[in-house]
Amino acid sequence: MSTPLVEARGIVKRYGPTVALADGQLTVLPGESHALVGRNGAGKSTLVTVLTGLQAPDEGTVRFDGEPAPPLADRDAWRAKVACVYQRPTVVPELTVAENLFINRQPTSRGGVISWRRLRTEAAELLDTWDVRVDPEARTADLKVEDRQMVEIARALSFGARFIVLDEPTAQLDNREIERLFTRMRALQESGVTFLFISHHLQEVYEVCQTVTVLRDARWITTAPVADLPRRALVEAMAGESIAELEVQLRELDDAAPVLLDARGLTSESYENVDLTVRRGEVVGLAGSSGSGKIELAESFTGLYTPTAGTAQLGGEKLPFGDVQAALKAGVGCVPRDRHGQGLVFGMSIGDNATMTVLDRLGRFGFVGTDRKRGFATELIDRLDIHAEGPDQPVSDLSGGNAQKVVMARALASDPRLLVLINPTAGVDVKSKESLLARMDSARDDGTAVLVVSDELDDLRRCDRVLVLFHGRVVAEHPAGWRDHELIASIEGVDHG
Structure with a gap:
């Protein structure tokens, strides 16, 4: 078995008296799309903040390629390991695609002046490398949501990161856009990119992911190959109950009420x-x-x-x-x-x-x-x-x-x-x-x-x-x-x- 690209063990995170994560665990292998699911409050977002170096865990360890995670203050080292594409854009809408791709690291001439020609050329090369078909001179605010997401992914890949967290990426997409996103994800996987896919839509987990991890009540519940976990069993793991044990109590409705x-x-x-x-x-x-x-x-x-x-x-x-x-x-x-x-x-x-x-x-x-x-x-x-x-x-x-x-x-x-x-x-x-x-x-x-x-x-x-x-x-x-x-x-x- 290959060394996990990402491995989190025994992650605990508290905010005052609130335990946001009591036992977070995650093992993601290189080149897979790994789903992280759980109901609201299960601890998914907290685990992501730890995996992306935004917060340190109170207990537990995070490793990348078998090596300990970088110090929290070393942002460049974190950017080279992992990036998260959130529901809400982290791009600057009024800037062009090229400007967003190289924000705060624009190529300069010998005099220290930004070289706009090199910026556009390098942006076009980066987009071409990852087959992102977006005009580098387009204003980012004018892009479709799916194209904006791909720009954010390309920006993350340009830092050297090969582990991308997608947080509810389909929430604002229609069915056709979702299918295009999944096609792009599969192509990137073949190029060596690994995804952590967070979604409330389990149908999508079965379409695009190979492995799934379930969190419930701030704890790790299970990790299993998607193909080996029937949907009924996955829902049971998230709900924390056995379907066969439940009893139903019906309430009478007044159909005559106006x-x-x-x-x-x-x-x-x-x-x-x-x-x-x-x-x-x-x-x-x-x-x-x-x-x-x-x-x-x-x-x-x-x-x-x-x-x-x-x-x-x-x-x-x-x-x-x-x-x-x-x-x-x-x-x-x-x-x-x-x-x-x-x-x-x-x-x-x-x-x-x-x-x-x-x-x-x-x-x-x-x-x-x-x-x-x-x-x-x-x-x-x-x-x-x-x-x-x-x-x-x-x-x-x-x-x-x-x-x-x-x-x-x-x-x-x-x-x-x-x-x-x-x-x-x-x-x-x-x-x-x-x-x-x-x-x-x-x-x-x-x-x-x-x-x-x-x-x-x-x-x-x-x-x-x-x-x-x-x-x-x-x-x-x-x-x-x-x-x-x-x-x-x-x-x-x-x-x-």
């Missing part, structure tokens, strides 16, 4: 031709990988985006797009995806944050009654069991769980007809998580239509049904009582037919 949200043919850059209904007192989940379009779809209903096509009605009235205030007036409440950036004003009190969507109800002619606001905020604090000294306490003093409850309180304060929850339990403790999900249940009992987007299966388990988006399209619908492996298989794009 439809509150009715969306038809919604289309944007992130999703395509989506039909969606949510009944009164129904909780509908949206699941999918990071590039599926699920968050952008949900945020469209809250007024953050305007779809390029399609319509939506809430309670029989046209839902306004592209206007958050109008959506709020129409009856939409929202827990946004990021409580720090979108959910809270940290310079204000709990009471101010919780009531800012209903100030018109707490006074007249633009004047807000202080006592009324404090009383209303106190009711919300009690209702959501927010652990605080009172409504005047700064929201910045709160723990993550209690801060998220304030965001939920504000969403519920306006008695919305449609409640949109985006990653509602992200980064909160177990007790706060249960409290937040209980509020979701009570909103349903009150007759609210609830749309919940989450990467957490526990959040989705309480839904009456879950729609799965894959590359911007709804590809599956799972009624309550679904099994984890079934939902994960749909999210990962595995065809069980």
